[in-house]
Amino acid sequence: MKKKLVSLFLAATMTCSMIAGATTVFAEDNAEDTTAEETVELAEPSTDEGYTIGISVLNLTGQFFIQLVDAAQNEADATGCTLMTNSCDSDSAKQITALENFISAGCDAIIVCAVDSEAAKPVIAKAKEEGIAVVCLTSTVDGYDAYIGCEEYVLGYTQGCAVGQRIAEMYGTEEEVQAATLNYDLMESVIARKEGIIAGVQEYAPNVKFVADATAADQEEGMSNTENFLQANPDLKVVCGVSDGAALGAYQAFKAAGMTDSEQYLIAGIDATDEALKLIDEGTIYQVSVSQNPTATGKALVDTAIAVVNKASYPKDSLFDLQAVTSANVKDYITE
Structure with missing residues (x-):
């Protein structure tokens, strides 16, 4: 055969x-x-x-x-x-x-x-x-x-740089901007992806303060954990996910909270899935992904x-x- x-x-x-x-x-x-x-x-x-x-x-x-x-x-x-x-x-x-x-x-x-x-x-x-x-x-x-x-770090860094540049456009580089990450630290290699995201963001927007982090394997966990982020951090403006699956959940949580102004809020993921691309194209708060x-x-x-x-x-x-x-x-x- x-x-x-x-x-x-x-x-x-x-x-x-x-x-x-x-x-x-x-x-x-x-x-x-x-x-x-x-x-x-x-x-x-x-x-x-x-x-x-x-x-x-x-x-x-x-x-x-x-x-x-x-x-x-x-x-x-x-x-x-x-x-x-x-x-x-x-x-x-x-x-x-x-x-x-x-x-x-x-x-x-x-x-x-x-x-x-x-x-x-x-x-x-x-x-x-x-x-x-x-x-x-x-x-x-x-x-x-x-x-x-x-290279997992580079994958995260690619997203982080794009997010940091967009934050600098939205808020400048002086005003504190609160952000959160949706990680997948259950896999050692993906830890480097999150580290790359943070480094890329702060390279272009050093005023970003990461105030929350949680594991999310999919959209359901991404939404649930982002709801928790928002309860604990009502000034949260940005969520960076290590995957589009997790980040799409963050998008749904922000949308449910009425936080839909793309000049104030930013959601980013990785994978450039069809749903993520559609949201980016529509000009929503889902503004960045990375194509693999x-x-x-x-x-x-x-x-x-x-x-x-x-x-x-x-x-x-x-x-x-x-x-x-x-x-x-x-x-x-x-x-x-």
Whole structure:
């Protein structure tokens, strides 16, 4: 049950002062193609057909993962593959069980967004012993064949800089502006994302004071925690979420409180999901997101898994091409 690789994704490199060395980047359509720093070249491709690929993500409530898995499913269908999907609800034990099930089911490849990279090491080692290709998303696990993700700090910093610039336009850089963060500190790698947000905001708006912080995995938690923020901090003006899912909940909480003036309030997220883009385009208080292009990423994950199993060439490590999305460029990201 093997299938030829139908398509390989385009890779490009980007240089960033925060990232040591060059790495492969998923580029926008108008980006310049360059050669990957490390490309794995294997033997001639197999001619068998019908790969089975397992994918385990943190959840299927956040819009980023919903869109990513939908795109992965579409690509699997287009290439004649079977996709087995797992949402582990950010529970490492559940994820490990799912990965073991993928191995037992005879998957040719596994795509995993690891809740706990250290805890996943033994089951990934078992997969490799069975000859199963392993493609990691967001965080790496020892023994992986390919990685697609981003520098978490830079991801947060990209949002933070755009937010800081907008706050400076709204309030200047002297008047104190209260802000809050919706984090996902349950994953160590995402802690750096929040740190990047704060650093980026304060670089352009040093007058911002972060007065509240809470964990939010999805819109429901984002709304509930933001309601608590507003009760404790009635002067709160800004909420920065580490995902659009969490930030959309903050938007709903502000809206319910009648805080809808985009010259006074600002909500920001990450992922550039369809709902977030719509709100940015409409000129609401939801004013910033960061594009990781979940649709292109979902497709690339499947194509990369096929390339590894098919013994074709593929980039070992790839980074998203991160772009802050605001009212100035949101039209470039909305698809009809």
